[in-house]
Amino acid sequence: MSDIDSMHIPFALPSIGDDEISAVVETMKSGWLTTGDKCCRFEEAFANYVGAKHALTVNSATSGLHLALEAAGVGPGDKVLTSPYTFTATAEVIRYLGADPVFIDIDPDTMNIDVELIEEAINTSVNVKAIIPVHIAGQACDMDPILDIARKYGLVVVEDAAHALPTTYKGSMVGAIGDITVYSFYVTKTITTGEGGMVVTDNDEYAGRIKTMRLHGINRDVFDRYRSTVPAWYYEVVAPGYKYNMTDISAAIGLEQLKKADSFRKRREQIACAYTHAFSGLPLKVPVISRPDDMHAWHLYIIQLDTEATTITRDKFIELMFEQGIGTSVHFIPLHLHPYWKERYGFETTSFMTAFDVYNKVVSLPIYPSMSDNDVDRVIAAVRSILG
Numbered sequence: 001m002s003d004i005d006s007m008h009i010p011f012a013l014p015s016i017g018d019d020e021i022s023a024v025v026e027t028m029k030s031g032w033l034t035t036g037d038k039c040c041r042f043e044e045a046f047a048n049y050v051g052a053k054h055a056l057t058v059n060s061a062t063s064g065l066h067l068a069l070e071a072a073g074v075g076p077g078d079k080v081l082t083s084p085y086t087f088t089a090t091a092e093v094i095r096y097l098g099a100d101p102v103f104i105d106i107d108p109d110t111m112n113i114d115v116e117l118i119e120e121a122i123n124t125s126v127n128v129k130a131i132i133p134v135h136i137a138g139q140a141c142d143m144d145p146i147l148d149i150a151r152k153y154g155l156v157v158v159e160d161a162a163h164a165l166p167t168t169y170k171g172s173m174v175g176a177i178g179d180i181t182v183y184s185f186y187v188t189k190t191i192t193t194g195e196g197g198m199v200v201t202d203n204d205e206y207a208g209r210i211k212t213m214r215l216h217g218i219n220r221d222v223f224d225r226y227r228s229t230v231p232a233w234y235y236e237v238v239a240p241g242y243k244y245n246m247t248d249i250s251a252a253i254g255l256e257q258l259k260k261a262d263s264f265r266k267r268r269e270q271i272a273c274a275y276t277h278a279f280s281g282l283p284l285k286v287p288v289i290s291r292p293d294d295m296h297a298w299h300l301y302i303i304q305l306d307t308e309a310t311t312i313t314r315d316k317f318i319e320l321m322f323e324q325g326i327g328t329s330v331h332f333i334p335l336h337l338h339p340y341w342k343e344r345y346g347f348e349t350t351s352f353m354t355a356f357d358v359y360n361k362v363v364s365l366p367i368y369p370s371m372s373d374n375d376v377d378r379v380i381a382a383v384r385s386i387l388g
């Protein structure tokens with residue numbers, strides 16, 4: 001075994017190059033570190049990239065989801081529909097506002113919300129205000145029926161697009177579909193700013209409210225204060241807002257990362273194709289593509305072990321991969337199994353049976369642009385040696 005073969009392949013790694021490093025150094029030397037010109041430029045470039053009217057930088061997708069629901073008017077006693085098959089951030093923001101999530105089980109192939117179950121959930125709940133579809137792994141949810149139901153019942157559609165840059169649905173870019181769409185630039189996501197997020201919308205009112213609430217409920221951001229003809233020291237607080245703004249240091253990284261979003265995605269797609277091709281005949285289900293013409297962001301490559309055709313359990317599989325020097329992960333531990341959600345709503349393991357079944361079979365394999373062909377071959381060889 002050569003040195004390179006024995007090196008650990010981490011589950012995820014950011015792709016940071018000299019462009020990002022120079023951009024950060026340049027920003028540090030400029031004297032303006034917090035929200036300013038770099039954030040404005042990142043917002044303009046991002047709005048243009050996804051085809052939305054407004055893009056607003058925030059310090060995380062969690063903050064962005066919170067601001068989106070606040071702008072949508074979600075408050076105490078309201079309900080928000082979402083899937084239990086997600087990261088807790090999607091649902092915790094509903095609780096921040098004193099509202100409660102109504103979880104809807106998933107489609108076993110895509111792990112996205114099961115659109116067949118949405119109307120029943122609306123009809124058996126009161127005060128449903130919004131729905132948060134989560135585009136798992138970077139494959140779009142079936143947005144047409146979601147939008148139809150949302151219009152029929154007057155729900156605001158807030159998309160959790162933490163995995164979905166860039167993703168399309170029937171020719172439209174995610175970001176130009178629902179009412180508000182939220183992206184994550186956390187370090188493992190498809191582009192990163194270390195920590196960060198973006199909220200996009202075509203709606204002027206939502207954009208205005210989010211802009212105000214992301215910075216203390218002040219009606220203009222700090223940068224504008226130094227640019228406008230109104231005295232520089234003057235500002236007005238119109239609500240008890242939050243401290244959710246992005247720094248220019250992060251935005252400088254984001255501007256460089258966004259330029260590479262397409263080439264990053266192409267590399268991830270190549271890796272996904274190599275995996276799917278190499279795994280045929282093994283006792284596992286490769287990611288199911290619901291609409292071949294959609295662009296898949298390939299943030300995650302999630303396999304489902306065929307637990308009827310192999311005695312290797314998911315946990316054992318992960319252990320054996322680790323022994324071969326390969327990091328993996330599990331997306332997701334369904335929310336209804338976590339103590340907080342389970343106890344608050346009295347869920348049973350079986351409350352969301354599909355989510356629970358899928359959870360017991362899934363493993364996410366490494367998929368990121370800096371993986372070499374040799375890394376990809378090693379992952380394939382390891383999977384084949386364990387399941388072949």
Ligand SMILES: *Cc1c(COP(=O)(O)O)cnc(C)c1O
Binds near residue numbers: 059162163184
């Ligand atoms: C990562 C993630 C988030 C949270 O993103 P942050 O930027 O870390 O707040 C939300 N939803 C999903 C589905 C995620 O994977």
